[in-house]
Amino acid sequence: MVSGQEPKTNNEKPVHALVLTGFGINCEEELAAAYRLAGGVATIVHFNEVLSGQTSIHDYDVLNFPGGFSFGDDLGSGVVMANKVRFRKLPSGRTLLEEIGAFIQAGGYVVGICNGFQMLVKMGLLPDFAGQQEREVTLTHNASGRYEDRWVRLAVNPNNRSPFLKGLTSLEVPVRHGEGRLVIRDEAIRSRILAEGLNCLTYCDSTGCETAEYPLNPNGAELNCAGLTDTTGHVFGLMPHPEAFLSLYNHPDWARRKRLDPAASEEGDGLKLFRNIVEHIRQTRATQPTEAAANQVSL
């Protein structure tokens, strides 16, 4: 770029999402499409490229763990990938989990959807990354004893900490999983999750009231919890798939909805989350001078 035409603020840089793939992840294309439709840039990268140091997570704004069946759900869904993140050393000499900790501290965002949420929980990033040795919560087999593939309604916790959920009160999205039941280790952790608003999404009925009733709560999750954040709001995980509802035409009832309200938006509820995070990162950047502009000021 010609000198003098350098962007003055970082908000002229595109918001860049790193979307991981490999080993049985299968939702990376939809997730990348979600960021692109929301005005961001998305790059799909094989997990091994990150572990080998060919790709650095620090070059991106949002690190995404998509859904799927990584390692065939062997040892429990998400466990093998989580262990690679926790224990494999990168060329930097640090584990990927340590790199992710630094990435979050530097302002990065981490998202896990379905199998990705299971990975975040099993690597100990949710509900809070305090370097704790023992997991505080887990995601395990659905109470129904079978794979659940259905649309659910979610209520957004008004005290939630995630910029993904800004301005949202409820949304409709599909679930498709066998191990989505949140189990919390003890009462103290349960109270902390509630007190700090970490249970950012709960299964609800058509009136928006939280419910434990099956199949509205499709897996029997404690607190009817469908999604968690950490206390910083930089780590967000959820069992349902917002990237699977980007357009009205993804919804099984789209034809009736279109007939009843032909002028209604053709965007799906899920796209709102990605618009929110792209906008949030842009706004955060708008207040930060670029390195070049900061250097000019200090001269």
Ligand SMILES: NC(=O)CC[C@H](N)C(=O)O
């Ligand atoms: N859609 C998914 O990501 C599925 C997650 C996981 N394989 C399960 O069945 O629980």
